[in-house]
Each structure stands twice: as C-alpha cells, then as structure tokens.
Amino acid sequence: MNGLSKTEALNDRPVIGILAQHTVDELTEVAKTYVAITYVKYLESAGSRVVPIRLYLTESEYEKIFHSINGVLLPGGAVDLQTSEYARVAGIFYRLALKACDQGDYFPIWGTCMGQQQLTVLTAGEDLLVRTDSSNVALTLEFTEEGKSSRMFKGFPSELMEVLSKKPLTGNFHKFSITEQAFVSNEKLLSFYRLISTSRDRQGVSFVSTMEAFAYPFYGTQWHPEANRFLWKESLAAPHCSYAVRISYLLAEFFVNEARKNLHQFETKEEEESAMIDTHQPVFVGDKNSFRSLYFFD
Numbered sequence: 001m002n003g004l005s006k007t008e009a010l011n012d013r014p015v016i017g018i019l020a021q022h023t024v025d026e027l028t029e030v031a032k033t034y035v036a037i038t039y040v041k042y043l044e045s046a047g048s049r050v051v052p053i054r055l056y057l058t059e060s061e062y063e064k065i066f067h068s069i070n071g072v073l074l075p076g077g078a079v080d081l082q083t084s085e086y087a088r089v090a091g092i093f094y095r096l097a098l099k100a101c102d103q104g105d106y107f108p109i110w111g112t113c114m115g116q117q118q119l120t121v122l123t124a125g126e127d128l129l130v131r132t133d134s135s136n137v138a139l140t141l142e143f144t145e146e147g148k149s150s151r152m153f154k155g156f157p158s159e160l161m162e163v164l165s166k167k168p169l170t171g172n173f174h175k176f177s178i179t180e181q182a183f184v185s186n187e188k189l190l191s192f193y194r195l196i197s198t199s200r201d202r203q204g205v206s207f208v209s210t211m212e213a214f215a216y217p218f219y220g221t222q223w224h225p226e227a228n229r230f231l232w233k234e235s236l237a238a239p240h241c242s243y244a245v246r247i248s249y250l251l252a253e254f255f256v257n258e259a260r261k262n263l264h265q266f267e268t269k270e271e272e273e274s275a276m277i278d279t280h281q282p283v284f285v286g287d288k289n290s291f292r293s294l295y296f297f298d
Helices: 025-029 037-044 059-066 085-102 114-124 158-166 180-185 187-192 242-259 269-275
Strands: 015-019 033-036 049-053 072-074 109-112 135-139 170-173 193-200 206-213 218-221 293-297
Touching: 015 037, 015 085, 015 242, 033 037, 037 049, 037 242, 037 293, 049 059, 059 085, 072 085, 072 114, 085 109, 085 114, 109 114, 114 187, 114 206, 114 218, 158 242, 180 187, 180 193, 180 206, 187 193, 218 242
Parallel strands: 015 049, 015 072, 072 109, 109 218
Antiparallel strands: 033 293, 135 170, 193 206, 206 218
16 A cells, blocks of 8 residues: 555644654763754644654554654754664664555654654665765755655745745755765665755755655655754854745644644553653753753653
C-alpha cells in the first residue's frame, strides 16, 4: 500500500514527539540531553501538543511511544549520524514509520538541519555529508521544477514562493551538507526523495536545502524554519521580517496538519498527561546555548 494513502478521519488533538539531543560543553554538567524550546513553540503555535522523546530507552518503549503519538520531529544538533544514541533512536522511528505507512497508517516525520541529514543517512545507508561554508548565514531557496509542485509548499502563495527565491530568508547553521551532486548521484536518495530546493553556501557550493519523500510523509529542511519566529540570539542569522515569520508558520501548520492524519493515541488519559512536555519546566540559559531556553532530561 502506498505510504501516502489518505486517512478519512482527522485528529484535532495531534501530539508530535520531539527527539531529545545531547548537551554539549558546559551544559553537560546540567543534564545529558535536552529539547530546545524553539521546536516546542514552533509545533504548539500550529495546533499540536508536544511529547519529548528521551534517549536511552528500550526499543519496546519507543514502540509504545510511536503508537501513542502522531508524528516525530528530528531536531538539529551535532552528533555522529551512524553511531550516536540520537541516530539509534531516529532509526527506530524511521523504520516504524515506514512499516506503518506501508500498512496504511499515515505517520509523518520531519527532519530539521541535522534531522534532515539523519534522514538521508537512514535512507542511503551511508553518510554522504561534506563540509560546507554554511554556518550562520541566511540564504535563498533555489526551487527545482519538481519542488514547485511539492506537498510542503502547495499552500504557499506565489508571492511568497518568489520572495523565498529572491531574498535570504532561511537561517542556516550547519557546517556539513548533502551537496546537490551527491544527492543526484545516489540512487537510493534520488528514488526516495523529491529534491524541492537547493541553496548555495558562501563558496557557491550547491547543497540540498529542502526535500520530501515521494511515497511517504517524510520531510526535511537543512535550514531552520522555527528560527524565523523563535530564535532570538542576536549573533545568529535568523531572519525575522514579516515574510520570514509567515514562512515559518505555514510550514509548521503543514506538518501539524500532516500529523492530524494519524489516529494514534495514548492508552489512558493519565499516560497522555504524564507524557506531555508541559509537565517539565524550561530552563533559561541565555547565550550558553543558541536556543536560550531548554528542557533538560537526564
């Protein structure tokens, strides 16, 4: 069965899981892992509730979480995409989503920055990243012909698509990328994902900036759409103009609407309540971290 088969009923109380990531530098003394508040606000602003997906759980525990939530967001960061705990857990949800979608159980996944990179590693079975000069820079999107008919940008007005292609409205904070050449040369990636847009780093190297799977509700941006509304550290190239804010909201709304097509739910109200990120308090860390406020988990 096609992974994009339609679900008749819609879920008006979607819950999306955000995969935790490892703390770095001095924050390792506070806790081992965290979820950034920017991703939480991003999803909640479009009508979703959020569950943190902690690292270091068992596969059976992740299976239970999978059947309780309606989608997963893989956030940005900096870890080994083949050997890290982040990679292990992302792989579990990726495989569960593939199997579910093939059985008509629509389950979306979104990868941002490192999250998109992780999706390419899981699909290709190898790490194709190369270093690019793309850290802390706002860039335009160069849409492909296929990208103009993508699901992700279907609801975008033509004016906004034009602005995206002419104004640097996407915040990029990555030191590694999948180059356009590497993508089109890899049969596994080329047959699985639609290349929606590319961007060019400071040296003119073209890299994959936006993609979506052909037959599954899997999506990736090498840039940070949540940054346009919720990343306020002054030294970061996160555009905050009205166009940038609108772009951020439309993509959040798109992914939350994808999650509405999934009907998973918690077994009990008590389990649901205890799983929500609302039961945790964010900690303000200021400029110690780009996100400034984090939810910490041991």
